[in-house]
Amino acid sequence: ENRIEDKLLSLKWDDGKIINYPHHYLRDHCPFQSCNNPQVGQPASSSLTLDSYAKTTIKRAQIDQDNNELHIEWMNDDLHTSSTYKLDWLKTHQLVSSSESNKFQIKRHLWNSHKKYTIPRFDFNKVLNDKLELYEWLRSILQNGLAFIDNMPTETGQLQKITQQVTDFRYTYYGNIFQIQSLGENAATVVYKNQRLPLHSDFSFSNNTPGLQILHCISAAKQGGESLLSDAFKAAEMLRENYPEYFDLLAKYPLEYEDKRTIDAEFFFMALHPVISLYHNGEIKQVCYTDHTRTSILHVPQEKVVAYYKALEKFLDYVYSADCMLQFKLQPGSMMAFDNYRILHGRTEFNVLPGSKRHFEGTYLDWDGVMSYMRVFERDQNISDKTPSM
Amino acid sequence: MLSTLTISRWLSTYSNACYQSCKKLGISQRPFNVFPQLYYSVQVENRIEDKLLSLKWDDGKILNYPHIYLRDHCPCPSCYDPQTKQRIISNLVLDNYSKATIKTAHISHDNDKLLIEWMDDGSHTSSSYQLDWLKTHRLISSAENKQFRIKRRLWDSNMELNMPRFDFNKVLNNKLELYEWLRSILQNGATIIDNIPKQTGQIQKIAQQVTDLRLSFYGKTFQVESLGKDAATVVYQNQRLPLHSDFSFANNTPGIQMLHCIAAAKQGGESLVCDAFKAAEMLRESHPEYFDLLVKYPLEYEDKRTINAEFFYLSLHPIISLYYNGEIKQICYTDHTRTSTLYVPQEKVTSYYKALAKFLEYAYSSDAMAQFKLQAGSMIALDNYRMLHGRTAYDVLPGTHRHLEGGYFDWDGVMSYMRVFERDHRINDKTPSM
Numbered sequence: 094e095n096r097i098e099d100k101l102l103s104l105k106w107d108d109g110k111i112i113n114y115p116h117h118y119l120r121d122h123c124p125f126q127s128c129n130n131p132q133v134g135q136p137a138s139s140s141l142t143l144d145s146y147a148k149t150t151i152k153r154a155q156i157d158q159d160n161n162e163l164h165i166e167w168m169n170d171d172l173h174t175s176s177t178y179k180l181d182w183l184k185t186h187q188l189v190s191s192s193e194s195n196k197f198q199i200k201r202h203l204w205n206s207h208k209k210y211t212i213p214r215f216d217f218n219k220v221l222n223d224k225l226e227l228y229e230w231l232r233s234i235l236q237n238g239l240a241f242i243d244n245m246p247t248e249t250g251q252l253q254k255i256t257q258q259v260t261d262f263r264y265t266y267y268g269n270i271f272q273i274q275s276l277g278e279n280a281a282t283v284v285y286k287n288q289r290l291p292l293h294s295d296f297s298f299s300n301n302t303p304g305l306q307i308l309h310c311i312s313a314a315k316q317g318g319e320s321l322l323s324d325a326f327k328a329a330e331m332l333r334e335n336y337p338e339y340f341d342l343l344a345k346y347p348l349e350y351e352d353k354r355t356i357d358a359e360f361f362f363m364a365l366h367p368v369i370s371l372y373h374n375g376e377i378k379q380v381c382y383t384d385h386t387r388t389s390i391l392h393v394p395q396e397k398v399v400a401y402y403k404a405l406e407k408f409l410d411y412v413y414s415a416d417c418m419l420q421f422k423l424q425p426g427s428m429m430a431f432d433n434y435r436i437l438h439g440r441t442e443f444n445v446l447p448g449s450k451r452h453f454e455g456t457y458l459d460w461d462g463v464m465s466y467m468r469v470f471e472r473d474q475n476i477s478d479k480t481p482s483m
Numbered sequence: 484m485l486s487t488l489t490i491s492r493w494l495s496t497y498s499n500a501c502y503q504s505c506k507k508l509g510i511s512q513r514p515f516n517v518f519p520q521l522y523y524s525v526q527v528e529n530r531i532e533d534k535l536l537s538l539k540w541d542d543g544k545i546l547n548y549p550h551i552y553l554r555d556h557c558p559c560p561s562c563y564d565p566q567t568k569q570r571i572i573s574n575l576v577l578d579n580y581s582k583a584t585i586k587t588a589h590i591s592h593d594n595d596k597l598l599i600e601w602m603d604d605g606s607h608t609s610s611s612y613q614l615d616w617l618k619t620h621r622l623i624s625s626a627e628n629k630q631f632r633i634k635r636r637l638w639d640s641n642m643e644l645n646m647p648r649f650d651f652n653k654v655l656n657n658k659l660e661l662y663e664w665l666r667s668i669l670q671n672g673a674t675i676i677d678n679i680p681k682q683t684g685q686i687q688k689i690a691q692q693v694t695d696l697r698l699s700f701y702g703k704t705f706q707v708e709s710l711g712k713d714a715a716t717v718v719y720q721n722q723r724l725p726l727h728s729d730f731s732f733a734n735n736t737p738g739i740q741m742l743h744c745i746a747a748a749k750q751g752g753e754s755l756v757c758d759a760f761k762a763a764e765m766l767r768e769s770h771p772e773y774f775d776l777l778v779k780y781p782l783e784y785e786d787k788r789t790i791n792a793e794f795f796y797l798s799l800h801p802i803i804s805l806y807y808n809g810e811i812k813q814i815c816y817t818d819h820t821r822t823s824t825l826y827v828p829q830e831k832v833t834s835y836y837k838a839l840a841k842f843l844e845y846a847y848s849s850d851a852m853a854q855f856k857l858q859a860g861s862m863i864a865l866d867n868y869r870m871l872h873g874r875t876a877y878d879v880l881p882g883t884h885r886h887l888e889g890g891y892f893d894w895d896g897v898m899s900y901m902r903v904f905e906r907d908h909r910i911n912d913k914t915p916s917m
Contacts, residue, residue: 100833113829117836122823147840188829261698291573299895300917301735345807349916353568361902362895363916365806373779373801373826384573389556392807395622398549399534402575409576461733461796468795482783482797483734 095154102154104163104183112187119165120149122186123176146170156180199481201435202236204324209419214241217428221254228470230430231259231463234305235480238324238436242428247311249454252428256307260462273453275314275443292323292412292437293383295457298350298362302381302433304460304483309428314451318443320429323418325380325437328411329369332404339404343368346393346401350386365392368408378483379434412437423453434460434483521594522614529588536585538597538617546621551575553599554583556620557610580604590614632810633915635869636670638758643853647671651679651862655688662904664864665693665897668739669914672758672870676862681745686862686890689741694896697737699730700790707742707887709877726757726846726871727817729891732784732796736815736867738894738917743862748885752877754863757852759814759871762845763803766838773838776827777802780835783822799826802842812917813868846871857887868894868917 094103100116152168161180167173202208213233219226220242233240245251252270296302333340347365354360366381393401411417420441423429431438443451460483467480528537534550555575557563562572575581583604591598597617599610647667653660654676667674679685686704690696696703730736742754767774781799788794800815827835845851854875857863865872877885894917901914 115829115832115836118825118832121836147836182823186823186825188825188827188832190829291577301893301895347807359903360899361906362899363902364895365916367807372799373781385569387570389616389620391552391620391622393622394625395547395549396624398552398622402549402551402555402581406575406581409574413576459735461735461798465794465796468797469793472795480797482799 095151097150100150102151114183114188116149116151118188119176119178120146120167120170124178199235201238201326203327203330204417205327206415212237212239212241214243217242217245224470227258228467231467234430234432239322239429239431243426245309245426245428247425249311252307252309252454252456256456256458259466260458270454270456273455275451289442290439291384292321292439293385294381294437295433297366297381297383298352298364298386300364303457304433304463305430305458306433306455307428307430307458308453308455310423310425311452311454312425312450313422314443316444317441318451319420319422319441321418321420321439321441322431323412323437324435325412326377326435328408328417329377329380331411331416332408336404336407339407340369342397342401342404343408344371349388349390349392350383351388352386368405380437382437520615523594525590525614527588527590527597529585531584534584536588548617548622550583550585551581552622553610553612554580554601554604558612559610561607580607632806633669635672635760637761637764638672638851640849642758643855646853647674649674649676651676658904661692662901665901668864668866672866673756674864676864677860679743679860679862681859683745683888685743686741686888690890693900694892697891697893699891700794704888704890707889709885723876724873725818726755726873727819728815728871729867731800731815731817732786732798732820734798737891738867738897739864739892740867741862741864741890743888744857744859745888746884746886747856747859748877750878751875752885753854753856753875755852755854755873755875756863756865757846757871758869759846760811760869762842762851763811763814765845765850766842770838770841773841774803776831776835776838777842778805780827783824783826784817784820785822786820814871816871
């Protein structure tokens, strides 16, 4: 049914469902030869103004059952008079109304006090040699926020064997690969000293925060130095449910982060990040929080500051609670990889006694590169549950 | 009798000199005042029930500081590490200071500090804050219009003739010129550098001084040449390229795009450059409901191709992204990579397309867009968060060759470079966060 006044085309499918397709949307994605550039697989048509199809209206529309197609004749369209759409395409390109819950994003499994103990563990050799294992490992980081790999040699240089199969390192001023060792007096940041590190995200002072953080334990401290990980998405959802006004405060006002130091050259990074970032439909996209790099500049209006700190306090209560936080000792030869957009990490303090050394090797990857790898794999292996955009 | 002004000028000069020598000795660079400013008539009122500290400054202005904010940023050695210049205390939950309340507060005898005694704060019983610090850390109310962002100069129809131009040799050899060039990109959105040798490898010379070129699957630099049958994307063919942002299919879009013209086409191939922030502000003013639609709903972008390896990038970006206070942070729009998946609820789709049409109308108008021929030996640098760029069609006739070399910087690295320069040269107008 062509509802010309509303500029909608109504299709009633076999299951009785009626879906409306706005005329503009169909015209914008016309699959016709002249609207697409077959050599490069990109649309040749450009924007509405240039091509004057903003006034386009459907004159007539007809289903062709034999070919499974919909034929459309246009009017008020400078460039062309007809289009043909495959019914299959129309089926996968339904536009949902606001009232329908449009859960389109990555399907994440939030932690709870039981689930946090069932994080998948993988074997190093299998991951290196079996592409499906490698893919499953990446998928676990995306869905569970975390994955472990065991049976790695306790030497440096192991991480790149895995990462070079996936994507380039993300270069930071600490190098592509960095070493975290107990250094005592010469430490550049609190990370490199041996005291407790509270739960935080890495590189909050960068506007583009790293996607994955990978840490390989080469030697563990004799005492202390346990890893703390928290599913901050779970903490945020708990806050949203119990204190929606606090959730809104943390989503609205950003904190400022900075990092000023000299490593090879001088740096002065600064960034703004709200604690909670949302997609347009309200789903959580990222949690960002670091104490040791946040500045004393507060972008919260004065009359809301007290409430903001209360919101932060409640959120952190949840972050450190049993439902969200996991504490464990990563053993030499094991590696943890987590989603730096979602998981906050820290460690307990440890002793730097003679004979006690703690050495981790680490690196970061960006989600853009990792997800690109996953999508190519999904396409090549015909996996239907595809990785959407971050 | 020396006037206060003369004294404070002398102090300031002396303070600067001390700062420079301390810097050479490697001494702390944190808010450093050899001779902090003195305040003679600050009045303090501790409003315990509201958990606020009220300060009335010399100019009569009253500013409120929540107790918890002051506690959170106590600069004493047990709360802040002078060696790493990072916080030692973490947060109010871990370090248990959510109940900290100011018991007493008064100005020090030498008129430069605020001295506080705490209660309900365990063994942490006192703090001392420089009045200078308190002045720069005043919290303002929602009602005050806080313009804290990068001061941009939006375009008008004169921009085509007034594009900022720099000289390549000066930029390479004079650090202040290099800084001014970067600052111009930030403020004006686009700049041109002239007198560049007509060969590849020139962009690298700038990168060596500022920050690494962003590595993409095209490499650190890319060549835009008419490649005819072998072209991988529309960019490498010779037809018109409408206004767009680069790398929209990446969640992390490049900050600065540089295009160095090595050989210009004989006919056509003119550059189109648009200040999309200006177009968006025009939309916000004339059609606020359209503006809101373009802010709220994202478009999806993808790029699938094989260059050295196979790629399948996917991202979501609304056309207009805002800071929390409503100022525009980024514009992102590309036709040739946007997908047919639309995240706009069905009942709003027609309006969304109307909003898009209006925005594009402004983008292509003379108030926002400039069209010109980039000459061989010149390079244009654009803020890819703000500007849209394109080109007119050109001819690939024998004897006609068009060759541009391009590269990208990320804003994080460029701004870090600018801030270090500002600090070293005591430039007051500092680059804030993107």
